[in-house]
Amino acid sequence: MTRLVSPTTPALSVVIPCYNEAACLDVLHARVSGAARAAVGDDYEILLINDGSRDDSWPVMQRLAAADPRLVVINLSRNHGHQLALTAGLDLCSGAQILIIDADLQDPPELLTDMRAAMASQGADVVYAVRRKREGETLFKKATAAAFYRLLDRVTDTAIPLDTGDFRLMSRRALDAFLSMPEQARFIRGMVAWVGFKQIPFPYDRAERHAGETNYPLSKMIRLAFDAVTGFSTAPLRFASHLGLALTGASLLLFLYIAVGFFSGSAVAGWTSTMLVVVLLGAFQMFVLGMIGEYLGRLYVESKRRPLYIVGDVVGPIQGRATLGYRAEEPVGESNVTIETPGDNGTRPTR
Numbered sequence: 636m637t638r639l640v641s642p643t644t645p646a647l648s649v650v651i652p653c654y655n656e657a658a659c660l661d662v663l664h665a666r667v668s669g670a671a672r673a674a675v676g677d678d679y680e681i682l683l684i685n686d687g688s689r690d691d692s693w694p695v696m697q698r699l700a701a702a703d704p705r706l707v708v709i710n711l712s713r714n715h716g717h718q719l720a721l722t723a724g725l726d727l728c729s730g731a732q733i734l735i736i737d738a739d740l741q742d743p744p745e746l747l748t749d750m751r752a753a754m755a756s757q758g759a760d761v762v763y764a765v766r767r768k769r770e771g772e773t774l775f776k777k778a779t780a781a782a783f784y785r786l787l788d789r790v791t792d793t794a795i796p797l798d799t800g801d802f803r804l805m806s807r808r809a810l811d812a813f814l815s816m817p818e819q820a821r822f823i824r825g826m827v828a829w830v831g832f833k834q835i836p837f838p839y840d841r842a843e844r845h846a847g848e849t850n851y852p853l854s855k856m857i858r859l860a861f862d863a864v865t866g867f868s869t870a871p872l873r874f875a876s877h878l879g880l881a882l883t884g885a886s887l888l889l890f891l892y893i894a895v896g897f898f899s900g901s902a903v904a905g906w907t908s909t910m911l912v913v914v915l916l917g918a919f920q921m922f923v924l925g926m927i928g929e930y931l932g933r934l935y936v937e938s939k940r941r942p943l944y945i946v947g948d949v950v951g952p953i954q955g956r957a958t959l960g961y962r963a964e965e966p967v968g969e970s971n972v973t974i975e976t977p978g979d980n981g982t983r984p985t986r
């Protein structure tokens with residue numbers, strides 16, 4: 636894949652996935668350009684990813700790009716969904732800092748300056764925006780979102796920040812670490828949290844959509860929730876073994892009750908043996924199913940082939956922005972590591 640922008644690495648990339656956002660694009664382009672210019676002067680790029688829109692988004696993007704050399708527009712083959720469209724943009728951008736933002740201007744791009752200041756003053760790698768208020772969203776959306784984030788927090792091992800979308804500013808090394816995760820089912824805000832480094836919250840008030848309507852109907856929200864829970868937790872699989880264990884305990888108590896009935900002669904003939912079979916078999920089946928679930932869960936975790944760890948700083952010749960995520964089996968040293976510096980020669984390796 637060839638890069639579409641200047642061969643030098645910009646200070647800032649703004650990555651924006653767009654699905655049916657034609658009515659937002661002009662204002663979006665103006666406001667994001669203004670915010671980027673205020674932050675880094677002319678040293679930025681904006682990437683718009685058209686995620687198979689069914690409206691005029693793509694022609695509008697092409698028109699905007701023709702007039703602005705800092706705008707890169709990417710057209711996906713079809714609608715891949717928000718998380719994959721965003722991944723495409725993150726793969727193709729080359730900035731030293733990366734701002735992720737929605738196309739509908741619910742997240743004000745003007746916060747960029749303050750987010751950069753927070754990143755610099757606190758030495759953070761990720762500044763994630765936390766929603767204080769959500770204007771113009773239905774009670775249902777707010778309630779389901781709140782419930783979802785809290786459920787997620789309970790079942791996952793990775794601490795995923797509450798009430799946080801994908802609106803965030805990232806350093807290049809945090810982004811490269813993120814891009815080293817190959818999984819298909821992507822829950823980006825969780826994956827970024829998994830990467831580690833210093834990540835700080837940035838409270839803000841979420842505005843209403845500039846135009847159009849939400850592209851996250853209930854069905855997509857449910858799919859995202861499943862990706863989030865299954866991508867970061869095997870708790871649902873473990874559920875069967877816990878249930879099996881509880882049932883086994885309960886069936887032992889029942890067993891006593893049945894035995895008392897049998898020996899005191901108060902039980903109906905045949906009831907004892909039937910109950911015994913039903914209760915014990917049910918409990919054992921559930922327990923064995925749970926055991927299988929435990930193995931399946933581990934298999935699943937392994938099959939994701941995530942990098943085992945992400946190296947932070949390296950002192951020596953490969954210091955700095957080029958620090959990528961290494962696999963454990965690759966030796967990290969001064970001499971035997973070759974580093975690709977994305978953007979320096981105007982190309983990025985195709986994944």
Ligand code: UDP
Nearest residue numbers: 652653654686716717720737738849850851
């Ligand atoms: N989006 C996308 N592909 C989709 C759905 C949404 O690229 O299939 C984009 C959309 O254009 C917007 C962002 O993802 O920039 C968030 O979507 P939306 O505003 O509809 O979600 P909400 O803010 O209502 O959760």
Ligand code: MG
Nearest residue numbers: 737739741844
């Ligand atoms: Mg929105």
